[in-house]
Amino acid sequence: MAFSDLSSADATAVLEPVSRNTLRAQVADRLRAAILRGDIAPGAPLVETALSERFDVSRGPLREALRQLIEEGLVVTVPYTGTHVAPLSVEDVHEIYSLRTALETFAFEQVWPSRDDRFRAELNRRNASLIAAIDAGDDHASIQTELELHGLVYEASGHRLLQRAWYALRGRLQLYWAAHHLAHGRHGPRRDSHDSYIAAALGDDLAAMRLEIANHMRRGAETTERFLRRPNPSGKSKRGDKS
Amino acid sequence: MAFSDLSSADATAVLEPVSRNTLRAQVADRLRAAILRGDIAPGAPLVETALSERFDVSRGPLREALRQLIEEGLVVTVPYTGTHVAPLSVEDVHEIYSLRTALETFAFEQVWPSRDDRFRAELNRRNASLIAAIDAGDDHASIQTELELHGLVYEASGHRLLQRAWYALRGRLQLYWAAHHLAHGRHGPRRDSHDSYIAAALGDDLAAMRLEIANHMRRGAETTERFLRRPNPSGKSKRGDKS
DNA sequence: CCATGTCAGATTGTCGACAATCGACGATCG
DNA sequence: CGATCGTCGATTGTCGACAATCTGACATGG
Numbered sequence A, B: 001m002a003f004s005d006l007s008s009a010d011a012t013a014v015l016e017p018v019s020r021n022t023l024r025a026q027v028a029d030r031l032r033a034a035i036l037r038g039d040i041a042p043g044a045p046l047v048e049t050a051l052s053e054r055f056d057v058s059r060g061p062l063r064e065a066l067r068q069l070i071e072e073g074l075v076v077t078v079p080y081t082g083t084h085v086a087p088l089s090v091e092d093v094h095e096i097y098s099l100r101t102a103l104e105t106f107a108f109e110q111v112w113p114s115r116d117d118r119f120r121a122e123l124n125r126r127n128a129s130l131i132a133a134i135d136a137g138d139d140h141a142s143i144q145t146e147l148e149l150h151g152l153v154y155e156a157s158g159h160r161l162l163q164r165a166w167y168a169l170r171g172r173l174q175l176y177w178a179a180h181h182l183a184h185g186r187h188g189p190r191r192d193s194h195d196s197y198i199a200a201a202l203g204d205d206l207a208a209m210r211l212e213i214a215n216h217m218r219r220g221a222e223t224t225e226r227f228l229r230r231p232n233p234s235g236k237s238k239r240g241d242k243s
Numbered sequence C: 001c002c003a004t005g006t007c008a009g010a011t012t013g014t015c016g017a018c019a020a021t022c023g024a025c026g027a028t029c030g
Numbered sequence D: 001c002g003a004t005c006g007t008c009g010a011t012t013g014t015c016g017a018c019a020a021t022c023t024g025a026c027a028t029g030g
Helices: A011-018 A023-037 A048-055 A059-071 A090-114 A117-136 A139-157 A160-184 A195-202 A206-229 B011-018 B023-037 B048-055 B059-071 B090-114 B117-136 B139-157 B160-184 B195-202 B206-229
Strands: A075-078 A082-085 B075-078 B082-085
Touching (some): A023 A048, A023 A059, A023 A160, A059 A075, A059 B059, A117 A195, A160 A206, A160 B090, A195 A206, B023 B059, B059 B075, B090 B139, B117 B139, B160 B206
16 A cells, blocks of 8 residues: 555545444455455355354444445345345346436536546546456456446546445446356457547537447447346356355 | 236235334334434434434344435444434535436436326326425425425336435435425425426426426525525524534 | 643444244144 | 144344443643
8 A cells, every 4th residue: 555645635535544444344345345256146145144253253243234235236135034145137237227327428417518638538547457457358357447447437527426326336237247257257348348438538529428328338238138148158057155 | 106006016015014124124214204304403413322222222223224324315424433414515415406307307218208197197196295285384295295296207217226316315305305494494395386397297398308307406406505505594593412 | 821641431333142033844634 | 645734943133231442621741
């Protein structure tokens, strides 16, 4: 981490990491990472006692972490019965991408007049990172960098509620992309998949941007839905056991 | 969605009320109601020990209920320090109404082609309920019925994720409306405040509907922001100070 | 008089044990 | 042999007590 910069910069952003980690947050982060990494498959059971023992924490913080992941859409639970990693469904995919279209369009409308050189430079930088990850064949990095690329417009909007809504969608999206990666071995974005998207975002035609977002999301939804309908091409079984 | 039919329809939505109430849910409902009713003012401290004693439950379920209300934006907390009812801010109002504009526009776009007689009838029914509440001078009912009126399009969309997003906004909106009501004694919608909105929703011009939503939200945001900048016209003190 | 170190109270964070509930298996009866 | 009911294991829900941390006030020294 950056020990060097304690000169100027805004305090809040720098001092935030210093704050104490509660067990709830740590457990939530670890569990989320495990799910999104595919270590625990969609639909797999999550027993509180087993998890609390594995993480070496009591069930209190663990339960609160689970509640958080439920809010994020990564986990589902039924009272007194059981908790599971959220199962995949084609309806969800459609909802995720359609709502994402609306949100991302709104985000660009908010940002549109105030796009400056820094915004454009950052957009290019993140696109370069995505391309680098694709060229390197690093699927996990491809997913992360693509999410960061799309995340820029939400960050730049300065709209906290909008960013919250994006996070709610992003977690679910990650779940499906991770499952896709697990099943097919690769996330699959082409090297030039975001070229027209970037071009429109850098340009001055807002209507063209709207169209580009709609097309981009339509393609994404189609790809993901196609995978869901035929999830296991290689034939090797997916399991949710945790040993 | 199903307004009164228990014949076919999806089972989960109908069977939900039968399911057992966990303490967490009960506490969350009671606390939410208390906050939205104005019994606990924005910014007022919420101490876990006091609340758990008052509700006669242990701190476990109470904490989980608080977590839920935090997600809903009604409560804020800082680790090891304290928990409070969310304070009001003009930035929030702007974000709530701008995002709401985007969501409600999207919802109408989704519903537009499939509006049938039942949708139109239900829309008129809910508008009548709102007018009745306004005529009766019942502020609490006015808020509820107005929210239900706007909620129809989200329900009719059948888009669960969109409805979730609406709930996230609705809670925050209620918080501001309740505060407005507390300060001014009346929520303040005019009798005909939704006439043009309903007319557009019943008509066939989607572009006009988009415009109507934008105007409706702009007016709402202006009213709420104006109240926030001058919150206490009558001069009587609001509760919730730390004594 | 101001700055600084210390302490006590209050509040949240965490833990381990017990209770309530559910789903499935197996016994029993027709 | 099939259906129904009771029982049992598993899992989540709840509880009360203890620990960690923060905030503010107070004492102390410059």
